[in-house]
Amino acid sequence: MTGAVVPSVHVATTFAQDGVGNLRSGYEYARSANPTRDALQECLAALEGGRAAYAFASGLAAEDTLLRTVLAPGDHVVIPDDAYGGTFRLFSTVLARWGVDHTPADTSDVGAVAAAMTDRTRLVWCETPSNPLLGVSDVAALAAAAHERGALLVVDNTFATPYLQQPLALGADVVVHSTTKYCGGHSDVVGGALVVDDAVRADGEPLAELLTIHQNAMGAVAGPMDAWLVLRGLKTLAVRMERHCTSAEAVAAHLQAHPAVREVLYPGLPGHPGADVAARQMRRPGGMVSVRLADEAAALALCARTRVFTLAESLGGVESLVEHPARMTHASAAGSPLEVPADLVRLSVGLEDLEDLLADLDQALDGAAAA
Structure with missing residues (x-):
């Protein structure tokens, strides 16, 4: 010993x-x-x-x-x-x-x-x-x-x-x-x-x-x-998950109010169809947020314009990531009953300063809309 x-x-x-x-x-x-x-x-x-x-x-x-x-x-x-x-x-x-x-x-x-x-x-x-x-x-x-x-x-x-x-x-x-x-x-x-x-x-x-x-x-x-x-x-899972959840809740609420976002998918939002089940069986709703935009072009533009959110596959790390599932992590499901909507963007909300994350998403969405 x-x-x-x-x-x-x-x-x-x-x-x-x-x-x-x-x-x-x-x-x-x-x-x-x-x-x-x-x-x-x-x-x-x-x-x-x-x-x-x-x-x-x-x-x-x-x-x-x-x-x-x-x-x-x-x-x-x-x-x-x-x-x-x-x-x-x-x-x-x-x-x-x-x-x-x-x-x-x-x-x-x-x-x-x-x-x-x-x-x-x-x-x-x-x-x-x-x-x-x-x-x-x-x-x-x-x-x-x-x-x-x-x-x-x-x-x-x-x-x-x-x-x-x-x-x-x-x-x-x-x-x-x-x-x-x-x-x-x-x-x-x-x-x-x-x-x-x-x-x-x-x-x-x-x-x-x-x-x-x-x-x-x-x-x-x-x-x-x-x-x-x-x-x-x-060793740090509990403290990380608390921060991931707090920031993801704020990101989801913020994006829900953005005119370029058609739908926000997040179990912590009151309108989510699984919100009641999530509240019953989960401690908090998690650190992942997905959004649907006007079309595939808008989704790709968002992925291309973020600066704090890094365009990359995977999730759950201390850094925030953005990806286009239909062309990246879920490309193998194309043409199947599991095909992912082309207008979907997935966000892994990391541990960076929340205001930086929100500002990054705003500039990316506003820039994509103006393009």
């Missing part, structure tokens, strides 16, 4: 044994287990109120491992009709070739989800708030609908983070994170995570035990430095 207040970065790939099968430290090979990754996994499980957590090299690596753990050829999944583009691409180009079918549904409408389910449905997939339309789904109601049909409910909690929302406590079976985003919080690490409690697969096998096996067998694990960076980010 050194008394260090920060977990160490263990970069060793292999660990000495006192005899064949007699592990000196409990560690054998770094793909199977690593002390830094274990520290992150323990932290994530505690934050989400789960039994176990698993850290991966990316959010999509986490999703892929989960889906291949739970599903088999011939199974069916209900996915959101506004899912993240990478998630849709995983279902449409990878799992489809493996014989897994999917049906998009409005997950804010429990009846629509129930109608989309079949006797082959093994999973209902949910993002709340969703990316990029900021839709809100009732986790408890979805869990009840899924469980009634013998399916599991998976909730992508990336936008909300465990500080704002804890889906397992609401009845979800698995929580998914892109830890690249708010958990890491500094745009300097790519990672993903799964958190489970006591959920079991359709055949009765506990997910926690199966994911432990499959994380090792599939091997897309978080490296020790990546795990350490996410751990560092989690």
